Amino acid sequence: MQTDSLDRRDFLKLSAAGAAAVAAGVAAAEPDAKPIRVGTIGCGGMGNAHLQTMLRLKAAGEPVEIAAVCDVYQPRLEAAAKLTGSRPYAKYKELLASPQIEAVSIATPDHWHARIACDALDAGKDVYCEKPMTYWKDLGQAKEIVKAVKRNGRVLQVGTQGMSDDIWELAAARIKEGALGGLLQAQASDLRNGPLGVYSPLSNDGLAKPGENLDWDTWLGPAPKRPWEPGRFFAFRSFWDYSGGVATDFFPHILTPLVRTMELGFPYRATASGGLYQWHDGREVPDIITLMIE
Structure with a gap:
């Protein structure tokens, strides 16, 4: 996955909800930059914020493309697909199986974070996951995520909105x-x-x-x-x-x-x-x- 002005880590940093203000100051992408193709899993409040931010990044000239959205609730899924013009999925593993998806943002309820993050990393995707990183009763999930990052050589960021502010x-x-x-x-x-x-x-x-x-x-x-x-x-x-x-x-x-x-x-x-x-x-x-x- 190659880009000229917005690399994988920059994208993960800017994907945080509330980063739209940062997006306005990002340098414009080179005309031939290859877009990062993103799938968003979870299209409720924070998931929608992720989508809105990525749309603003794209409008600002950054090489970001929302390729897919996923949610178990049909009204939210349909609204997200209409907003982004991307392919809808009801099952997240079907989204992860797509070779077209390079990175995913996870904005599901907390109890799903670790499982989806590990599955995404094992599928070769880079991950931006909303905080908290794990379900509160099972902090051992954090170690499993770290292992998944290391064995797959991928990038993961846990997002706490506002912390990308300089x-x-x-x-x-x-x-x-x-x-x-x-x-x-x-x-x-x-x-x-x-x-x-x-x-x-x-x-x-x-x-x-x-x-x-x-x-x-x-x-x-x-x-x-x-x-x-x-x-x-x-x-x-x-x-x-x-x-x-x-x-x-x-x-x-x-x-x-x-x-x-x-x-x-x-x-x-x-x-x-x-x-x-x-x-x-x-x-x-x-x-x-x-x-x-x-």
């Missing part, structure tokens, strides 16, 4: 120079205390019909088998089977800039508390958490 590199440099003196503590918070709260209410577009336009069993995948519940599909981050909730969704956006700018290593101690204090609508994950890390 401001964090500049901040890290200034801190290292001593511009802020000795740093002892960093404090951050994320408040979603508006009328809709966090993932509230448990949403439902009213269109999903398992067995007709939604492959519920495939969506569950490695998670425990359960009967259809709209809340689990449309608000999956509210349930332990698929996500760690606010801890694995919002928290990385707070922690990652601190880790980068302060050049922190792996924590040796962490304490957390939380619970469901506001929303009692069937969800499982806490709506409030407090976390201290050393």
Whole structure:
């Protein structure tokens, strides 16, 4: 896979949702640059953001082509195919089997990330995977992904939106120079205390019909088998089977800039508390958490 102005790593960096602002400043591609042919797996909120960003990159002259889209929910799949003019797939392994696809972006629910990433790497594709890298209960999945990267010699980036912004590199440099003196503590918070709260209410577009336009069993995948519940599909981050909730969704956006700018290593101690204090609508994950890390 060859390009003249946007190589594989640059593409993976710019594919992060929210990178559209960066795209405007990217140098135009050479006229004969070969486009990177991308397949997007998962066409919900973040998947659609990936697609929009790649369309902006292409419009800016970058050699990126959305070749395929995949989703188990037919309305989302049809909308993504119409938006991009690309081939739709209901099964991700069929997308991965296409020799035309060179890279994939993964924006499925968390419990599918590791399995799809490993399958994509083994299929010879480079991968941009939304955070979190793994399902919260099985951090061993991260080691399996690393092994897949090494044995296939491919490129993988785990995306945390906003971290491609150069401001964090500049901040890290200034801190290292001593511009802020000795740093002892960093404090951050994320408040979603508006009328809709966090993932509230448990949403439902009213269109999903398992067995007709939604492959519920495939969506569950490695998670425990359960009967259809709209809340689990449309608000999956509210349930332990698929996500760690606010801890694995919002928290990385707070922690990652601190880790980068302060050049922190792996924590040796962490304490957390939380619970469901506001929303009692069937969800499982806490709506409030407090976390201290050393």
